[in-house]
Amino acid sequence: MTEQESNRILLWLVALGVFMQMLDSTIVNTALPSMAASLGESPLRMQSVVIAYALTMAMLIPASGWLADRFGTRRVFFSAIALFTLGSLLCAQSHSLGQIAASRVVQGVGGAMLLPVGRLAVLRSVPRGDFLAAMSFVTIPGLIGPLIGPTLGGWLVQAASWHWIFLINLPVGLIAGIATLRFMPDARSAVARFDLGGYLMLSFSMVALSLSLDGLSELGLRHATVLMLLIFGMASFVAYWLHATRAPKPLFPLGLFGVHTYRVGVLGNLFSRIGSGSMPFLIPLLLQVSLGYSPMEAGLMMIPVALAGMVSKRMVVPLVREFGYRRVLLCNTILVGLAMASFALISPTQPMWLRLIQLAFFGMVNSLQFTAMNTITLRDLEGDLASGGNSLLSMVMMLSMSLGVATASGLLAAFAGVFGSEHGAAALPAFHATFVCVGLVTAASAWIFWQLE
Structure with missing residues (x-):
């Protein structure tokens, strides 16, 4: 096998790992009400299924690069796939909320290492001139996963049961594990003492x-x-x-925070993503619990969010060139907050076309926000700071997702107590108040981006 063929197989293998991780980050959300009914839980109190996964990933990401350097990319990537697949099997076999949350921790341990270790293997195997094209290929599944995840999850729940959103990972994990042992290069490097x-x-x-x-x-x-x-x-x-x-x-050198754009970018990421991280959890719950959507219908309603997000990525470069990062992020952060708060206007009588426009608008400004934030955060990092800065940013992104779901579920439970119901249309006021609060949190983070030059 030539080096070019070997690298092509490596890219497909890493892309498959990224797809597994990104798909599982979104496929669960539309299944939460069905899981709650099966386990005898309230659908508004299922957030630990999401938090356990995101928080575990946030904890393990900082150690993934060191583990790959110490034990080799092949061994660590195979272990990641094995743990992710085992966690999926344990989730499908769970009979209580506590068991599912614990199984999601096992999944998160594997998921945390898939993308960083895969990226490291590509970096050390692909020629430098081909690296940008290679990473673009590998990250495409990161866009496809959120696009099909909610709909696939809803379809599996209706066609079979919620257990299958985890069982579909088993054959994929088996194929990926065998391919890893055969094709993944075992790259290592000298490692410093782990902090x-x-x-x-x-x-x-x-x-x-x-x-x-x-x-x-x-x-x-x-x-x-x-x-x-x-x-x-x-x-x-x-x-x-x-x-x-x-x-x-x-673990993370404080010199990172001596770079002004990184300091503003990573703090802005943390606080603005708290609201954004809550929306994939809140929207499917709102549609199913209060508006009577089926899991499949709720999943289909998330497609405009993902499609608009993919299209809007082309708008970032011309907008930044015309107005600069400061103006774009300042205005767009406020727009993201207003888009979230606008979900407080949703009612059973709202026209479908208006609801689709609302979802698409949120997807567009949210995607603009992510792309602009990530770019300004990493733009000025050089040398040794680049690796640590990228790892810290990845950790912050997963942590903010966990904090966002925890914040949203806490607000939802508090407002459900105030308005007196967690079920049906009577729970709609609790959802409305929660959307307004997470929108205000996101809009307030615009003050952080005001500090950019």
């Missing part, structure tokens, strides 16, 4: 903060416990910051 202390402090901080937000809505924790989790999470984050100032090789 285990910093990693544990940062991981504990993320878990504690997410659980404190989630505590009042699902876990049934008392107020004092939630407050303690919040305080310990913040203390652990501060401890990591102080640790990073004196450690010779910290």
Whole structure:
């Protein structure tokens, strides 16, 4: 086999891994009400299925590059596929919400390593002149997964049962695992000592903060416990910051925050994505719980969001050239917040054409936001800071998704208590109030992008 053929197979293999990970990030959302009915749970309290996966990925992403350097890309990528497939099987066999959440943790451990390790294998195998084209090919499934995930999930729930949204990963995982052992290069490199202390402090901080937000809505924790989790999470984050100032090789060098565009970009990513991360969770719930959509219909309604997002990516470059990053991000962040808040106007009598326009508009401005934020965040990083900055940005993206779902579920549970119902059309006011709140959170993050030059 020639080197060119070997690289082509590698790209298909990594693309398959990325597709598995991205598909599973979106396919679950439309199945949550059916899962809740099967397990005897409230559909508004199923957020741990999403949070467990996203939070586990956020925790493991910082360690994935070091593991690949230490043990080799083939071994780590195969382990990632094996864990992801095992987690899928465990999810399908679960009989309680706690079992599914624990199984999603296993899935998240595998999913966290698929994209970073796959990207590393491509970087070390493909000639530098072909790297941009190779990465464009590998990331295409990242666009296709969210496009078909909600609809596929809804169809599987209706045609069979919610268990099949996890079982479909088994044959894909088997094929990918065999292909990995045969075709994945076993690239390694010299590794520095891993900053285990910093990693544990940062991981504990993320878990504690997410659980404190989630505590009042699902876990049934008392107020004092939630407050303690919040305080310990913040203390652990501060401890990591102080640790990073004196450690010779910290997990993420503080020099990253000396780059103005990175500092503004990563903080803007964190806070604006809290609202964006809640929408794939909230919209299918709203459509099924309060408007009576079937899982398949709710999944189909997410297609305009994904399609508009794909089309709008072409608009970013001309907009930034004409107006600059500061104006584009400032105005677009406010538009994203208004688009989220506009879902408070949804009612059973709303015309379908207006609802489709509303979903497409949100998908368009949300995609513009992601592309512009990610570009400005990484634009000025050079040398050793580029790798750490990219890893930290990936972690922040997954963490904000977890925080977004936890925040939205907490608001939804609180407003359901205020308005007195979690079921049917009577739950619509709770959804409306939640959309307004997450929209305000996102719009407020525009002040962060105001700090750009």
